[in-house]
Amino acid sequence: MPSRGANLRWVWAVALGAGALRLLLFLGLDLYADEAYYWLWSRHLAAGYFDHPPMVAWLVWLSTRLGDGELFVRLPFLLCGSLAVLFAALTARELTEDRSAPLVAALLAATGPILTLTGGLALPDAPVEAAYGAATWLVARARGREWLWAGLAVGLALLSKFTAALLAPALLLLVLWDPELRRELRAPWPWLGAGLAVAIFLPNLLWNASHDFISVRFQLWHGFASTVTLRSVLDYVGGLLGGPGPVVLVLGVAFLARARTSAAKRVAAATFLPMLVTFAAATRSPVEANWGALVYPALAGAAAASLATQGRRLARGLVALSVVLGLGVAAAFALEVRRPTLVRPDTPFVERFREWRAFGEKAREAARQACAGIGSPPGCNGEDPFVFPSSYQEAAELAYYAGWEHFGPGLTRASQLDLWRDRPAPGAPVLESGLRLRPDDRLFWADGGGPEVPFEVLLRGTVIHRGAVRAFPHYLGEVRRRGSDLDFR
Helix, strand or coil: CCCHHHHHHHHHHHHHHHHHHHHHHHCCCCCCHHHHHHHHHHCCCCCCCCCCCCHHHHHHHHHCCCCCCHHHHHHHHHHHHHHHHHHHHHHHHHHCCCCCHHHHHHHHHHHCHHHHHHCCCCCCHHHHHHHHHHHHHHHHHCCCCHHHHHHHHHHHHHCCCHHHHHHHHHHHHHHCCCHHHHHHCCCCHHHHHHHHHHHHHHHHHHHHHHCCCHHHHHHHHHHCCCCCCHHHHHHHHHHHHHCCCHHHHHHHHHHHHCCCCHHHHHHHHHHHHHHHHHHHHHCCCCCCCCCCHHHHHHHHHHHHHHHCCCCHHHHHHHHHHHHHHHHHHHHHHHHHHHCCCCCCCCCHHHHCCCCHHHHHHHHHHHHHHHHHCCCCCCCCCCCCCEEECCCHHHHHHHHHHCCCCEECCCCCCCCHHHHHCCCCCCCCCEEEECCCCCHHHCCEEEECCCCCEEEEEEECCEEEEEEEEEEECEEEEECCCCCCCCCCC
Protein backbone atom coordinates (compact mmCIF):
# COMPACT_ATOMS: atom_id res chain seq x y z
CA MET A 1 0.00 0.00 0.00
CA PRO A 2 1.33 3.51 -0.78
CA SER A 3 2.18 5.73 2.17
CA ARG A 4 0.38 8.94 2.95
CA GLY A 5 3.52 10.81 1.97
CA ALA A 6 3.46 9.17 -1.44
CA ASN A 7 -0.22 10.11 -1.82
CA LEU A 8 0.55 13.74 -0.98
CA ARG A 9 3.19 13.81 -3.69
CA TRP A 10 0.44 12.90 -6.14
CA VAL A 11 -1.77 15.54 -4.54
CA TRP A 12 0.92 18.16 -5.13
CA ALA A 13 1.13 17.00 -8.75
CA VAL A 14 -2.63 17.42 -9.19
CA ALA A 15 -2.57 20.84 -7.52
CA LEU A 16 0.25 22.09 -9.73
CA GLY A 17 -1.42 20.52 -12.75
CA ALA A 18 -4.61 22.41 -11.91
CA GLY A 19 -2.61 25.65 -11.81
CA ALA A 20 -1.07 24.87 -15.21
CA LEU A 21 -4.49 24.02 -16.68
CA ARG A 22 -5.96 27.29 -15.46
CA LEU A 23 -2.96 29.20 -16.77
CA LEU A 24 -3.63 27.78 -20.23
CA LEU A 25 -7.37 28.35 -19.83
CA PHE A 26 -6.97 32.13 -19.41
CA LEU A 27 -3.68 32.72 -21.23
CA GLY A 28 -4.05 35.48 -23.80
CA LEU A 29 -7.48 36.59 -22.58
CA ASP A 30 -8.02 40.22 -21.61
CA LEU A 31 -8.75 41.20 -18.03
CA TYR A 32 -12.44 41.39 -17.50
CA ALA A 33 -13.85 44.43 -15.71
CA ASP A 34 -13.61 43.22 -12.10
CA GLU A 35 -10.02 42.08 -12.59
CA ALA A 36 -9.08 45.45 -14.05
CA TYR A 37 -10.90 47.13 -11.16
CA TYR A 38 -8.79 45.28 -8.59
CA TRP A 39 -5.67 46.08 -10.61
CA LEU A 40 -6.68 49.72 -10.30
CA TRP A 41 -6.93 49.25 -6.52
CA SER A 42 -3.38 47.90 -6.48
CA ARG A 43 -2.12 51.26 -7.72
CA HIS A 44 -3.45 52.84 -4.52
CA LEU A 45 -2.49 50.45 -1.71
CA ALA A 46 -4.67 50.72 1.39
CA ALA A 47 -5.94 48.67 4.33
CA GLY A 48 -9.44 48.58 2.85
CA TYR A 49 -11.54 49.35 -0.20
CA PHE A 50 -15.17 50.08 -1.01
CA ASP A 51 -16.17 46.57 -2.11
CA HIS A 52 -13.88 44.06 -0.38
CA PRO A 53 -11.00 43.66 2.06
CA PRO A 54 -7.54 44.45 0.66
CA MET A 55 -5.98 41.03 -0.05
CA VAL A 56 -6.88 41.05 -3.76
CA ALA A 57 -5.17 44.42 -4.28
CA TRP A 58 -2.14 43.44 -2.22
CA LEU A 59 -1.61 40.28 -4.28
CA VAL A 60 -1.93 42.13 -7.58
CA TRP A 61 0.51 44.78 -6.37
CA LEU A 62 3.01 42.11 -5.33
CA SER A 63 2.90 40.13 -8.56
CA THR A 64 2.99 43.16 -10.85
CA ARG A 65 6.31 44.12 -9.27
CA LEU A 66 7.64 41.14 -11.25
CA GLY A 67 6.31 42.14 -14.65
CA ASP A 68 3.53 43.65 -16.73
CA GLY A 69 0.59 42.08 -18.48
CA GLU A 70 -2.44 39.99 -17.65
CA LEU A 71 -0.35 36.96 -16.66
CA PHE A 72 1.35 38.83 -13.84
CA VAL A 73 -1.97 40.26 -12.65
CA ARG A 74 -3.37 36.72 -12.39
CA LEU A 75 -0.26 34.85 -11.22
CA PRO A 76 -0.84 34.89 -7.42
CA PHE A 77 -4.43 33.79 -7.92
CA LEU A 78 -3.28 30.78 -9.90
CA LEU A 79 -1.09 29.88 -6.94
CA CYS A 80 -3.99 30.36 -4.52
CA GLY A 81 -6.14 28.11 -6.69
CA SER A 82 -3.51 25.37 -6.44
CA LEU A 83 -3.37 25.78 -2.66
CA ALA A 84 -7.15 25.36 -2.46
CA VAL A 85 -6.75 21.97 -4.18
CA LEU A 86 -4.10 21.00 -1.62
CA PHE A 87 -6.30 21.98 1.33
CA ALA A 88 -9.19 19.97 -0.08
CA ALA A 89 -6.92 16.92 0.01
CA LEU A 90 -5.72 17.65 3.54
CA THR A 91 -9.32 18.05 4.71
CA ALA A 92 -10.14 14.63 3.27
CA ARG A 93 -7.22 13.18 5.19
CA GLU A 94 -8.75 14.48 8.43
CA LEU A 95 -12.14 13.00 7.61
CA THR A 96 -11.17 9.45 6.68
CA GLU A 97 -8.35 6.95 7.04
CA ASP A 98 -8.75 5.88 3.43
CA ARG A 99 -5.39 6.35 1.72
CA SER A 100 -6.87 7.28 -1.64
CA ALA A 101 -9.18 10.00 -0.31
CA PRO A 102 -6.69 12.94 -0.44
CA LEU A 103 -5.91 12.27 -4.09
CA VAL A 104 -9.62 11.91 -4.91
CA ALA A 105 -10.37 15.19 -3.14
CA ALA A 106 -7.59 16.91 -5.09
CA LEU A 107 -9.01 15.64 -8.38
CA LEU A 108 -12.52 16.81 -7.44
CA ALA A 109 -11.32 20.26 -6.37
CA ALA A 110 -9.00 20.64 -9.35
CA THR A 111 -11.87 20.12 -11.80
CA GLY A 112 -14.76 21.79 -9.97
CA PRO A 113 -16.16 24.33 -12.47
CA ILE A 114 -16.28 27.33 -10.13
CA LEU A 115 -12.96 26.47 -8.49
CA THR A 116 -11.46 26.24 -11.98
CA LEU A 117 -12.87 29.63 -12.96
CA THR A 118 -12.03 31.48 -9.75
CA GLY A 119 -8.69 29.73 -9.41
CA GLY A 120 -7.30 31.51 -12.44
CA LEU A 121 -8.73 35.03 -12.27
CA ALA A 122 -7.63 38.08 -10.27
CA LEU A 123 -10.64 38.08 -7.94
CA PRO A 124 -11.03 37.88 -4.14
CA ASP A 125 -12.34 34.32 -4.51
CA ALA A 126 -9.05 32.48 -5.08
CA PRO A 127 -7.35 33.80 -1.91
CA VAL A 128 -10.46 33.27 0.22
CA GLU A 129 -10.89 29.73 -1.12
CA ALA A 130 -7.27 28.95 -0.24
CA ALA A 131 -7.33 30.65 3.16
CA TYR A 132 -10.79 29.41 4.17
CA GLY A 133 -9.89 25.93 2.95
CA ALA A 134 -6.75 26.09 5.11
CA ALA A 135 -8.76 27.40 8.06
CA THR A 136 -11.33 24.60 7.75
CA TRP A 137 -8.61 21.95 7.62
CA LEU A 138 -6.69 23.47 10.53
CA VAL A 139 -9.81 23.92 12.66
CA ALA A 140 -10.75 20.29 11.98
CA ARG A 141 -7.43 19.08 13.41
CA ALA A 142 -6.67 21.86 15.89
CA ARG A 143 -5.50 20.76 19.31
CA GLY A 144 -3.50 22.91 21.73
CA ARG A 145 -1.05 25.24 20.01
CA GLU A 146 -2.38 24.24 16.59
CA TRP A 147 -5.18 26.77 17.14
CA LEU A 148 -2.64 29.51 16.43
CA TRP A 149 -2.18 28.19 12.89
CA ALA A 150 -5.95 28.09 12.50
CA GLY A 151 -6.14 31.70 13.68
CA LEU A 152 -3.53 32.72 11.12
CA ALA A 153 -5.54 31.12 8.29
CA VAL A 154 -8.79 32.69 9.50
CA GLY A 155 -7.16 36.13 9.59
CA LEU A 156 -5.90 35.75 6.03
CA ALA A 157 -9.37 34.59 4.93
CA LEU A 158 -10.94 37.66 6.53
CA LEU A 159 -8.51 39.91 4.65
CA SER A 160 -9.64 38.20 1.45
CA LYS A 161 -13.44 38.31 1.68
CA PHE A 162 -15.94 39.21 4.38
CA THR A 163 -17.87 35.95 4.04
CA ALA A 164 -15.02 34.24 5.88
CA ALA A 165 -16.36 35.91 9.04
CA LEU A 166 -19.15 33.30 9.01
CA LEU A 167 -16.66 30.87 10.51
CA ALA A 168 -17.03 32.65 13.87
CA PRO A 169 -20.76 32.00 14.39
CA ALA A 170 -20.27 28.53 12.90
CA LEU A 171 -17.79 27.71 15.69
CA LEU A 172 -20.10 29.19 18.31
CA LEU A 173 -22.88 26.86 17.16
CA LEU A 174 -20.39 24.01 17.03
CA VAL A 175 -19.75 24.36 20.77
CA LEU A 176 -23.23 22.91 21.34
CA TRP A 177 -22.52 19.95 19.04
CA ASP A 178 -18.89 19.02 19.64
CA PRO A 179 -17.92 18.05 23.22
CA GLU A 180 -14.27 17.80 22.20
CA LEU A 181 -14.32 21.45 21.17
CA ARG A 182 -15.85 22.37 24.52
CA ARG A 183 -12.92 20.70 26.23
CA GLU A 184 -10.48 22.57 23.99
CA LEU A 185 -12.03 25.87 25.00
CA ARG A 186 -10.90 25.34 28.60
CA ALA A 187 -7.32 25.96 27.43
CA PRO A 188 -6.07 29.36 26.23
CA TRP A 189 -5.04 28.24 22.73
CA PRO A 190 -8.38 28.56 20.90
CA TRP A 191 -8.81 32.02 22.38
CA LEU A 192 -5.28 33.01 21.42
CA GLY A 193 -5.96 31.73 17.90
CA ALA A 194 -9.11 33.86 17.74
CA GLY A 195 -7.13 36.85 19.00
CA LEU A 196 -4.51 36.29 16.29
CA ALA A 197 -7.23 36.23 13.60
CA VAL A 198 -8.65 39.50 14.87
CA ALA A 199 -5.18 41.07 15.04
CA ILE A 200 -4.49 40.15 11.40
CA PHE A 201 -7.87 41.54 10.34
CA LEU A 202 -7.55 44.64 12.54
CA PRO A 203 -6.10 46.98 9.85
CA ASN A 204 -9.22 46.46 7.74
CA LEU A 205 -11.48 46.89 10.76
CA LEU A 206 -9.81 50.19 11.57
CA TRP A 207 -10.05 51.28 7.94
CA ASN A 208 -13.76 50.49 7.92
CA ALA A 209 -14.27 52.33 11.20
CA SER A 210 -12.65 55.41 9.67
CA HIS A 211 -14.84 55.12 6.53
CA ASP A 212 -18.22 54.65 8.22
CA PHE A 213 -18.00 50.86 7.64
CA ILE A 214 -18.75 51.49 3.99
CA SER A 215 -17.56 48.13 2.66
CA VAL A 216 -19.44 46.18 5.34
CA ARG A 217 -22.62 48.15 4.66
CA PHE A 218 -22.24 47.71 0.92
CA GLN A 219 -21.80 43.95 1.16
CA LEU A 220 -24.84 43.60 3.44
CA TRP A 221 -26.89 45.61 0.95
CA HIS A 222 -25.44 43.61 -1.93
CA GLY A 223 -26.44 40.32 -0.33
CA PHE A 224 -29.84 41.26 1.09
CA ALA A 225 -31.21 43.98 -1.20
CA SER A 226 -34.75 42.53 -1.60
CA THR A 227 -34.53 42.39 -5.40
CA VAL A 228 -35.09 38.66 -5.83
CA THR A 229 -36.83 37.19 -8.87
CA LEU A 230 -37.76 33.64 -9.81
CA ARG A 231 -35.03 33.67 -12.43
CA SER A 232 -32.39 34.75 -9.91
CA VAL A 233 -33.39 31.89 -7.59
CA LEU A 234 -33.21 29.38 -10.45
CA ASP A 235 -29.82 30.81 -11.47
CA TYR A 236 -28.61 30.30 -7.91
CA VAL A 237 -29.81 26.69 -7.84
CA GLY A 238 -28.09 26.02 -11.16
CA GLY A 239 -24.91 27.65 -9.92
CA LEU A 240 -25.03 25.61 -6.73
CA LEU A 241 -25.35 22.35 -8.65
CA GLY A 242 -22.74 23.25 -11.23
CA GLY A 243 -20.32 25.22 -9.07
CA PRO A 244 -18.58 22.43 -7.15
CA GLY A 245 -19.95 19.78 -9.51
CA PRO A 246 -23.02 17.62 -8.75
CA VAL A 247 -20.96 14.71 -7.39
CA VAL A 248 -19.13 16.96 -4.93
CA LEU A 249 -22.30 18.76 -3.84
CA VAL A 250 -24.45 15.70 -3.23
CA LEU A 251 -21.82 13.45 -1.65
CA GLY A 252 -20.14 16.20 0.33
CA VAL A 253 -23.38 17.46 1.86
CA ALA A 254 -24.56 13.90 2.59
CA PHE A 255 -21.30 13.00 4.33
CA LEU A 256 -21.19 16.13 6.50
CA ALA A 257 -24.87 15.81 7.41
CA ARG A 258 -23.99 12.49 9.06
CA ALA A 259 -20.94 13.88 10.87
CA ARG A 260 -19.96 11.87 13.93
CA THR A 261 -16.31 12.65 14.62
CA SER A 262 -15.10 15.97 15.98
CA ALA A 263 -13.23 16.68 12.75
CA ALA A 264 -16.31 16.01 10.61
CA LYS A 265 -18.49 18.18 12.84
CA ARG A 266 -16.04 21.07 12.58
CA VAL A 267 -15.88 20.80 8.80
CA ALA A 268 -19.67 20.55 8.65
CA ALA A 269 -20.14 23.72 10.69
CA ALA A 270 -17.58 25.65 8.63
CA THR A 271 -19.26 24.48 5.42
CA PHE A 272 -22.98 24.52 6.12
CA LEU A 273 -23.35 27.97 7.68
CA PRO A 274 -21.91 29.86 4.66
CA MET A 275 -24.08 27.72 2.38
CA LEU A 276 -27.19 28.52 4.42
CA VAL A 277 -26.42 32.23 4.51
CA THR A 278 -25.84 32.24 0.75
CA PHE A 279 -29.16 30.45 0.28
CA ALA A 280 -30.87 33.04 2.50
CA ALA A 281 -29.31 35.81 0.40
CA ALA A 282 -30.58 34.10 -2.78
CA THR A 283 -34.15 34.38 -1.47
CA ARG A 284 -33.75 38.17 -1.25
CA SER A 285 -31.44 39.25 -4.07
CA PRO A 286 -29.56 37.81 -7.07
CA VAL A 287 -26.63 35.70 -5.89
CA GLU A 288 -23.62 35.10 -8.08
CA ALA A 289 -22.28 31.58 -8.55
CA ASN A 290 -18.98 32.31 -6.81
CA TRP A 291 -20.42 33.56 -3.52
CA GLY A 292 -20.38 30.19 -1.80
CA ALA A 293 -17.17 28.95 -3.40
CA LEU A 294 -15.06 29.44 -0.26
CA VAL A 295 -16.50 26.17 1.13
CA TYR A 296 -16.00 24.12 -2.03
CA PRO A 297 -12.48 22.85 -1.17
CA ALA A 298 -13.80 21.42 2.11
CA LEU A 299 -16.86 20.07 0.32
CA ALA A 300 -14.56 18.26 -2.13
CA GLY A 301 -12.71 16.77 0.84
CA ALA A 302 -15.99 15.58 2.34
CA ALA A 303 -17.10 14.11 -1.00
CA ALA A 304 -13.83 12.17 -1.20
CA ALA A 305 -14.41 10.83 2.31
CA SER A 306 -17.89 9.75 1.25
CA LEU A 307 -16.54 7.99 -1.83
CA ALA A 308 -14.20 6.04 0.43
CA THR A 309 -17.29 4.29 1.85
CA GLN A 310 -18.61 3.31 -1.58
CA GLY A 311 -17.71 0.29 -3.63
CA ARG A 312 -14.49 0.73 -5.57
CA ARG A 313 -16.12 0.49 -8.99
CA LEU A 314 -18.87 2.98 -8.10
CA ALA A 315 -16.39 5.38 -6.51
CA ARG A 316 -14.09 5.32 -9.51
CA GLY A 317 -17.04 5.88 -11.84
CA LEU A 318 -18.28 8.90 -9.89
CA VAL A 319 -14.80 10.43 -9.70
CA ALA A 320 -14.32 9.90 -13.42
CA LEU A 321 -17.74 11.44 -14.11
CA SER A 322 -16.95 14.52 -12.02
CA VAL A 323 -13.49 14.98 -13.55
CA VAL A 324 -14.75 14.54 -17.13
CA LEU A 325 -17.61 16.98 -16.57
CA GLY A 326 -15.27 19.55 -15.06
CA LEU A 327 -12.68 19.22 -17.80
CA GLY A 328 -15.42 19.31 -20.42
CA VAL A 329 -16.79 22.58 -19.07
CA ALA A 330 -13.27 24.06 -18.99
CA ALA A 331 -12.55 22.92 -22.56
CA ALA A 332 -15.86 24.30 -23.84
CA PHE A 333 -15.13 27.64 -22.17
CA ALA A 334 -11.60 27.78 -23.60
CA LEU A 335 -12.80 27.05 -27.14
CA GLU A 336 -15.88 29.26 -27.18
CA VAL A 337 -14.28 32.29 -25.54
CA ARG A 338 -11.51 32.26 -28.17
CA ARG A 339 -13.59 31.32 -31.20
CA PRO A 340 -17.32 31.59 -30.50
CA THR A 341 -19.16 29.00 -32.55
CA LEU A 342 -21.99 27.58 -30.47
CA VAL A 343 -22.69 30.94 -28.80
CA ARG A 344 -22.80 34.48 -30.10
CA PRO A 345 -19.67 36.64 -29.71
CA ASP A 346 -21.65 39.09 -27.55
CA THR A 347 -22.55 36.36 -25.05
CA PRO A 348 -21.52 37.70 -21.60
CA PHE A 349 -18.81 35.14 -20.85
CA VAL A 350 -17.21 35.88 -24.24
CA GLU A 351 -17.41 39.67 -24.25
CA ARG A 352 -16.07 39.87 -20.70
CA PHE A 353 -12.68 38.56 -21.82
CA ARG A 354 -12.35 39.77 -25.39
CA GLU A 355 -11.26 42.89 -27.26
CA TRP A 356 -10.78 45.25 -24.32
CA ARG A 357 -7.42 46.30 -25.69
CA ALA A 358 -9.16 47.39 -28.89
CA PHE A 359 -11.76 49.14 -26.74
CA GLY A 360 -9.00 51.14 -25.02
CA GLU A 361 -7.36 52.09 -28.32
CA LYS A 362 -10.67 53.25 -29.81
CA ALA A 363 -11.49 55.20 -26.66
CA ARG A 364 -8.18 57.07 -26.93
CA GLU A 365 -8.92 57.98 -30.54
CA ALA A 366 -12.48 59.00 -29.67
CA ALA A 367 -11.10 61.20 -26.87
CA ARG A 368 -8.78 62.96 -29.32
CA GLN A 369 -11.70 63.60 -31.66
CA ALA A 370 -13.92 64.79 -28.82
CA CYS A 371 -11.24 67.21 -27.64
CA ALA A 372 -10.79 68.49 -31.20
CA GLY A 373 -14.53 69.12 -31.26
CA ILE A 374 -14.14 71.77 -28.52
CA GLY A 375 -10.94 73.25 -29.89
CA SER A 376 -8.43 70.97 -28.12
CA PRO A 377 -7.95 73.18 -25.03
CA PRO A 378 -4.83 72.51 -22.90
CA GLY A 379 -5.30 69.37 -20.80
CA CYS A 380 -7.88 67.82 -23.12
CA ASN A 381 -6.33 64.89 -24.97
CA GLY A 382 -6.56 61.17 -25.54
CA GLU A 383 -3.47 60.30 -23.53
CA ASP A 384 -4.32 61.22 -19.93
CA PRO A 385 -7.65 63.07 -19.67
CA PHE A 386 -9.86 63.44 -16.63
CA VAL A 387 -12.84 61.17 -17.21
CA PHE A 388 -16.28 60.82 -15.64
CA PRO A 389 -17.20 57.21 -16.60
CA SER A 390 -20.60 55.59 -16.83
CA SER A 391 -19.48 52.83 -14.44
CA TYR A 392 -16.51 51.64 -12.41
CA GLN A 393 -16.23 48.67 -14.79
CA GLU A 394 -15.75 50.96 -17.76
CA ALA A 395 -13.27 53.08 -15.81
CA ALA A 396 -11.25 49.99 -14.90
CA GLU A 397 -10.97 48.77 -18.48
CA LEU A 398 -10.03 52.28 -19.64
CA ALA A 399 -7.42 52.52 -16.91
CA TYR A 400 -5.77 49.24 -17.87
CA TYR A 401 -6.11 49.31 -21.66
CA ALA A 402 -6.24 53.03 -22.47
CA GLY A 403 -3.72 54.02 -19.81
CA TRP A 404 -5.98 56.68 -18.31
CA GLU A 405 -5.41 57.49 -14.65
CA HIS A 406 -7.87 60.16 -13.50
CA PHE A 407 -11.53 59.25 -12.98
CA GLY A 408 -14.48 60.78 -11.25
CA PRO A 409 -17.24 58.60 -9.73
CA GLY A 410 -19.05 56.13 -11.96
CA LEU A 411 -22.65 56.95 -12.76
CA THR A 412 -24.36 53.59 -12.29
CA ARG A 413 -23.38 52.96 -8.66
CA ALA A 414 -20.94 54.03 -6.00
CA SER A 415 -17.52 52.38 -5.97
CA GLN A 416 -13.93 52.92 -4.92
CA LEU A 417 -13.86 55.83 -7.34
CA ASP A 418 -16.13 57.73 -4.94
CA LEU A 419 -13.81 57.15 -2.00
CA TRP A 420 -10.72 58.32 -3.88
CA ARG A 421 -12.51 61.59 -4.66
CA ASP A 422 -10.25 62.41 -7.58
CA ARG A 423 -11.56 65.66 -9.05
CA PRO A 424 -10.33 67.95 -11.84
CA ALA A 425 -9.22 71.49 -11.17
CA PRO A 426 -11.98 74.12 -11.54
CA GLY A 427 -12.14 75.27 -15.13
CA ALA A 428 -10.19 72.31 -16.49
CA PRO A 429 -11.51 70.32 -19.47
CA VAL A 430 -13.11 66.94 -18.73
CA LEU A 431 -14.40 63.95 -20.66
CA GLU A 432 -17.63 62.05 -20.19
CA SER A 433 -17.51 58.37 -21.14
CA GLY A 434 -20.66 56.42 -21.85
CA LEU A 435 -23.40 56.07 -24.44
CA ARG A 436 -26.24 58.59 -24.56
CA LEU A 437 -25.86 59.83 -21.01
CA ARG A 438 -28.56 62.27 -19.91
CA PRO A 439 -27.49 65.66 -18.54
CA ASP A 440 -29.72 65.20 -15.48
CA ASP A 441 -27.81 62.04 -14.50
CA ARG A 442 -24.33 63.55 -14.54
CA LEU A 443 -22.29 63.72 -11.35
CA PHE A 444 -20.56 66.90 -12.46
CA TRP A 445 -21.30 70.38 -13.73
CA ALA A 446 -19.56 71.68 -16.85
CA ASP A 447 -20.25 74.33 -19.41
CA GLY A 448 -20.51 73.82 -23.13
CA GLY A 449 -19.91 70.34 -24.36
CA GLY A 450 -18.91 69.05 -27.75
CA PRO A 451 -20.53 66.35 -29.84
CA GLU A 452 -20.62 62.76 -28.64
CA VAL A 453 -18.03 60.60 -30.42
CA PRO A 454 -19.27 56.98 -30.45
CA PHE A 455 -17.24 53.87 -31.28
CA GLU A 456 -17.76 50.12 -31.53
CA VAL A 457 -15.60 47.03 -31.15
CA LEU A 458 -16.44 43.97 -33.23
CA LEU A 459 -15.63 40.29 -32.81
CA ARG A 460 -16.29 38.06 -35.79
CA GLY A 461 -18.61 40.67 -37.27
CA THR A 462 -20.66 41.17 -34.10
CA VAL A 463 -20.52 44.28 -31.91
CA ILE A 464 -19.40 43.23 -28.43
CA HIS A 465 -18.45 46.61 -26.91
CA ARG A 466 -19.87 50.06 -27.47
CA GLY A 467 -18.54 53.33 -26.13
CA ALA A 468 -18.76 57.06 -26.57
CA VAL A 469 -16.79 60.08 -25.41
CA ARG A 470 -17.87 63.69 -25.03
CA ALA A 471 -15.62 66.60 -24.06
CA PHE A 472 -16.43 69.65 -21.95
CA PRO A 473 -14.14 72.71 -21.93
CA HIS A 474 -14.64 73.82 -18.30
CA TYR A 475 -15.37 71.76 -15.19
CA LEU A 476 -17.61 73.70 -12.77
CA GLY A 477 -18.05 71.32 -9.83
CA GLU A 478 -19.42 68.00 -8.62
CA VAL A 479 -22.99 66.85 -8.12
CA ARG A 480 -23.72 64.82 -5.00
CA ARG A 481 -24.85 61.27 -5.69
CA ARG A 482 -28.58 60.85 -5.20
CA GLY A 483 -29.81 59.17 -2.06
CA SER A 484 -28.16 58.90 1.32
CA ASP A 485 -24.48 58.25 1.96
CA LEU A 486 -23.33 56.78 -1.36
CA ASP A 487 -26.52 55.48 -2.92
CA PHE A 488 -26.07 51.73 -3.59
CA ARG A 489 -27.93 51.60 -6.89
